Amino acid sequence: MLLALPFVLLAGAGAFLLYKFATVVDGEVLAMQFASLGAKLILSARNKDELERVKQNIVCKYPDCKVEVLPMDLSSGEGSLKEVVREAESLFSNAGIDYMIHNAAFERPKRGALEETEEGVKATFNVNVFGTITLTRLLAPSMLDRGMGHFVVMSSAAGKVPAPGQALYSASKHALNGYFSSLRSELCTKGIKVTVVCPGPIETPQPSGAASSSQRHSSEKRVSVERCAELTIVAATHGLKEAWISYQPVLTVMYLVQYIPTVGYWLMDKIGAKRLDAAAKKGNTYSWNLMFGGKKSA
């Protein structure tokens, strides 16, 4: 799970102040890791009770951590998001937002590109793209006034390469990559940084502590959410423009599509139908067998 999460990061005895507003893979784990670094956090998502639970967990472990809860629905439109931004910027004595971590995403069932409905397309883009871009537009002016701000965008490997079986999700993440890479180029000389994080499959625990049912039923090898959060923070605090976080074979496919696209797209075309089949059978959609095996699903 995760949220829109604004935070201030303090390292050492106040010698180093980083101010950023952001969203990530499993917001709770990410927020906990930021808290361990002394960040001031604003936790945002729709479910207030869940946000309060996360806040309690953080404060239990790090009693000195400053955490605020600010419920928000990314699909609620510009008027409502404007109010959320106004409130976020007034917290912590009007300190403003240093890091915006864009982590929220609409649900992403695996199905064929032609099975998507207009309703699903709108719902996915309202959260993953339109709400995220609107929130960014509303936050950027005060960052520009202060000459600093950092957007950390939780995209996906599916934002870099085709994702047969998740075409709509892939389209929304490609849109995010395009918007935020362009924003970076426009504003990097004015103190605005952008880090786009592109994880492959991550083992995201459910509130019960268990892996999701789709994760339990498949043999997919997933990076732990703790490692993903750790690498996301490393990427952001080192000002990386883009970070890829995954096991193989996803990284190989990403490198091929990026650097030898003719080979990368040929490979994706070879595995596309097999991947759809594997998804329908709740099998491994990231298996080497999809590339080299004769069988339809792993």
Ligand SMILES: NC(=O)c1ccc[n+]([C@@H]2O[C@H](COP(=O)([O-])OP(=O)(O)OC[C@H]3O[C@@H](n4cnc5c(N)ncnc54)[C@H](OP(=O)(O)O)[C@@H]3O)[C@@H](O)[C@H]2O)c1
């Ligand atoms: N898990 C993976 O394998 C993986 C891989 C690559 C990339 N990612 C990306 O990493 C991010 C987090 O993944 P995840 O697996 O932790 O996702 P998740 O479990 O589906 O959590 C999504 C989070 O977004 C919030 N959210 C959903 N709709 C919202 C809305 N309309 N307004 C505000 N908040 C909303 C949810 O809280 P509420 O329901 O309370 O609003 C929840 O906290 C996503 O951007 C995802 O695309 C995940």
